[in-house]
């Protein structure tokens with residue numbers, strides 16, 4: 397039996413949900429679902445060890461991989477040699493065209509954190525990707541503005557599928573929901589491998605064994621589709637605390653298919669909070685917006701990422717500065733200055749390129765990397781032999797300067813509820829207070845509220861965070877938002893539930909997905 401679709405089939409959905417594509421997906425599901433489940437259970441076991449007082453360290457059992465100087469990842473694939481400016485964003489039709497016209501070298505086409513896994517988003521996203529790859533995509537907005545692809549070089553498309561934890565409840569195999577990761581991977585790969593090389597950004601992995609699972613998925617897919625080994629390429633986001641201790645092993649597992657690593661800073665912060673949320677002051681971060689990339693634990697992580705990548709011939713791609721353009725001139729100038737500073741630090745540290753959230757920032761990122769790369773397509777030769785990062789440095793969260801404040805608590809509440817409201821409506825990335833907010837940044841906000849409450853943190857003004865305070869601030873922040881229409885009541889209820897519950901929700905997207913039609 398093939399995969400079964402249990403959701404409405406709108407116009408053109410039959411072009412994506414073809415019998416052959418569903419058969420391919422069902423084959424992947426049957427082969428890999430038991431391992432996916434086992435690896436998710438392994439995450440839980442590892443967390444239980446941490447909660448019981450354990451710590452993170454480089455793995456003893458993979459020492460040989462780290463100490464073997466001889467191996468390298470595959471040479472950079474066509475379209476992925478020069479990655480100095482990468483734009484990220486959802487795959488809705490208008491933004492797909494805007495991203496492809498942006499002048500970036502790469503477009504991260506996001507089926508993950510900048511997207512809501514609403515059924516329509518997922519399937520229409522695949523249609524948009526297919527039309528984009530074919531070069532036929534166009535769009536007319538409700539206001540009558542026409543969008544089409546401009547002439548000139550276009551970014552290489554790199555699709556970010558959902559993480560291993562997310563199910564796709566609208567497609568069943570043998571009565572079970574399939575993995576969202578496999579749906580996004582399979583449908584894109586199946587429909588586009590004739591016209592383009594299938595490239596991916598892989599999110600939220602917690603171990604090299606999860607990378608091994610992806611590698612086996614690639615091997616199987618290549619064989620099933622008649623593609624030469626190594627055609628599929630993947631850049632892995634190092635964005636969980638455990639993965640920072642396994643960067644080299646992750647490259648090794650995917651070496652035939654590797655296109656490097658990316659420093660997914662926002663999810664990384666979320667993971668630091670999540671994994672050591674009950675460990676007290678040693679792992680207590682100050683207000684979200686005060687944690688910069690230059691604090692010791694973030695610096696250790698990015699330095700290790702660049703040196704690990706370049707030692708193995710892999711690209712190191714920088715992360716997202718969340719400042720976005722504004723209509724207010726002063727705010728806009730400050731946003732560009734902050735992004736310039738961030739990209740300059742990354743380029744000087746040896747990154748080969750970096751991310752921007754908005755087309756208006758592509759030129760800035762390009763200019764900064766041009767300044768360091770010049771005519772070279774990347775700086776893989778900058779092996780950063782000066783870098784030595786210890787486990788203790790990766791774990792040094794305690795040295796992060798800054799305070800936990802009522803303003804920070806309020807901001808976390810306000811951002812968390814606003815983001816959830818947009819998410820429930822089907823929008824996965826929004827601008828709030830001149831910052832790009834997506835699932836990763838919102839995860840930090842709601843996790844800090846949980847952590848500060850459940851460990852009774854004392855704010856800088858002496859107040860202790862307790863249930864009464866959080867409930868009062870939720871009331872006040874909701875009053876300030878003055879919500880009308882939309883899905884505010886559900887967003888507030890979900891945020892409150894996640895903030896106050898004894899059990900920490902592993903991902904905000906899981907309970908939110910249950911509330912989605």
Ligand SMILES: CC(=O)SCCNC(=O)CCNC(=O)[C@H](O)C(C)(C)COP(=O)(O)OP(=O)(O)OC[C@H]1O[C@@H](n2cnc3c(N)ncnc32)[C@H](O)[C@@H]1OP(=O)(O)O
Pocket residue numbers: 483484485486490491492494495506509510662663716720721752753754755825826827831832833834836837
């Ligand atoms: C932590 C991480 O995982 S980061 C990676 C995931 N996050 C993302 O990818 C976020 C990407 N960015 C975005 O989604 C958007 O920039 C937002 C939501 C933050 C702001 O979007 P808007 O409010 O539409 O911004 P703004 O009004 O300035 O946009 C101007 C134009 O640029 C377009 N645009 C803005 N960002 C993008 C983008 N990333 N890709 C393509 N087009 C974009 C808008 O669609 C709009 O087009 P139009 O003029 O043709 O209507």
Ligand SMILES: O=CC(=O)O
Pocket residue numbers: 509633635659660661662663664715716836
């Ligand atoms: O996915 C990227 C991040 O910063 O999180």
